[in-house]
Amino acid sequence: MKNVAVIGAGTMGNGIAHTFAQSGFKVQLIDISEASLKRGMDTISKNLDRMVAKEKITEADKAKTLSNITTFTNINEGVEYASLVVEAATENIDLKLKIFKQLDDACPEDTILASNTSSISITQIAAVTSRPKMVIGMHFMNPVPIMKLVEIIRGYNTSDEVTNTIMELSKQLGKTPTEVNDYPGFVANRILMPMLNEAIETLYNGVAGVEEIDTVMKLGMAHPMGPLQLADFIGLDICLSILNVMYDGFKNPKYAPCPLLVNMVMAGKLGVKSGEGFYDYSESRKAEKVAKQFLK
Numbered sequence: 001m002k003n004v005a006v007i008g009a010g011t012m013g014n015g016i017a018h019t020f021a022q023s024g025f026k027v028q029l030i031d032i033s034e035a036s037l038k039r040g041m042d043t044i045s046k047n048l049d050r051m052v053a054k055e056k057i058t059e060a061d062k063a064k065t066l067s068n069i070t071t072f073t074n075i076n077e078g079v080e081y082a083s084l085v086v087e088a089a090t091e092n093i094d095l096k097l098k099i100f101k102q103l104d105d106a107c108p109e110d111t112i113l114a115s116n117t118s119s120i121s122i123t124q125i126a127a128v129t130s131r132p133k134m135v136i137g138m139h140f141m142n143p144v145p146i147m148k149l150v151e152i153i154r155g156y157n158t159s160d161e162v163t164n165t166i167m168e169l170s171k172q173l174g175k176t177p178t179e180v181n182d183y184p185g186f187v188a189n190r191i192l193m194p195m196l197n198e199a200i201e202t203l204y205n206g207v208a209g210v211e212e213i214d215t216v217m218k219l220g221m222a223h224p225m226g227p228l229q230l231a232d233f234i235g236l237d238i239c240l241s242i243l244n245v246m247y248d249g250f251k252n253p254k255y256a257p258c259p260l261l262v263n264m265v266m267a268g269k270l271g272v273k274s275g276e277g278f279y280d281y282s283e284s285r286k287a288e289k290v291a292k293q294f295l296k
């Protein structure tokens with residue numbers, strides 16, 4: 001496997017492209033937005049600079065990694081020679097189904113189609129293609145170049161062969177793949193999101209303030225980041241969408257998103273990416289400080 005196409009150059013897509021390119025793969029990074037592609041490439045370049053400064057890689061490694069990435073705004077052109085496509089577009093079911101139909105038509109018939117979705121059913125995504133055996137979840141964690149886990153989600157029809165190929169490939173990226181089955185939220189978010197939602201509910205009920213809630217969880221539970229800061233970091237829109245998928249999927253009120261989360265997303269307060277969430281990231285220095293603290 002040499003050519004990997006990545007759909008979406010946002011928070012996750014640029015990290016996934018960076019990781020494959022640094023491991024020697026040729027990456028076609030695809031986004032409908034030129035501006036996102038530019039921002040994504042700038043982020044990759046800055047993250048590589050940080051690795052050079054820490055002497056984890058050389059300037060030559062940085063140049064090689066960047067030269068392995070080509071950008072596209074047209075999906076069909078970007079996936080033409082791909083052995084694997086990793087989709088990391090916006091978390092929206094209709095959008096993902098549309099993209100996978102298009103990928104199924106545009107890709108060679110032996111191309112494996114993976115989604116980085118946080119919560120949408122891999123089985124449902126696979127069902128709109130003519131190759132459900134070759135559709136799989138490859139759930140990277142944020143920030144992708146740093147985090148070791150890849151949650152590998154087997155859809156109802158995903159074959160053993162494709163699962164094994166993707167497990168091995170993830171190891172080649174220096175990651176630790178972990179196989180799970182396809183139920184709402186998979187494992188990572190089924191456990192994480194109710195905790196983040198409960199932290200928001202605790203704030204909503206006036207039990208404590210933002211910093212107090214995060215301090216309790218950081219110092220009391222040894223979490224590297226408080227739950228409200230983590231929700232900001234993930235993106236409040238993403239958190240809301242994952243909770244809704246679990247709420248609908250299990251028909252269980254315990255996954256109902258807190259009204260405060262719903263309001264904040266409607267008001268455009270999405271966390272780090274919009275400049276404000278539970279914390280204020282409006283000065284670029286502040287956002288950078290948060291990112292650096294986590295990327296240490």
Ligand SMILES: NC(=O)c1ccc[n+]([C@@H]2O[C@H](COP(=O)([O-])OP(=O)(O)OC[C@H]3O[C@@H](n4cnc5c(N)ncnc54)[C@H](O)[C@@H]3O)[C@@H](O)[C@H]2O)c1
Nearest residue numbers: 008009010011012031032036088089090091117118142234
């Ligand atoms: N943010 C996280 O911490 C996190 C963690 C794990 C998984 N995920 C999942 O990764 C995926 C991407 O999330 P993100 O946080 O990177 O989102 P994001 O909003 O940062 O980026 C999404 C990108 O997709 C692009 N896009 C939208 N429609 C497209 C299309 N038709 N073709 C190509 N590109 C398109 C957008 O222009 C944008 O650049 C989602 O499925 C999300 O659930 C997110």
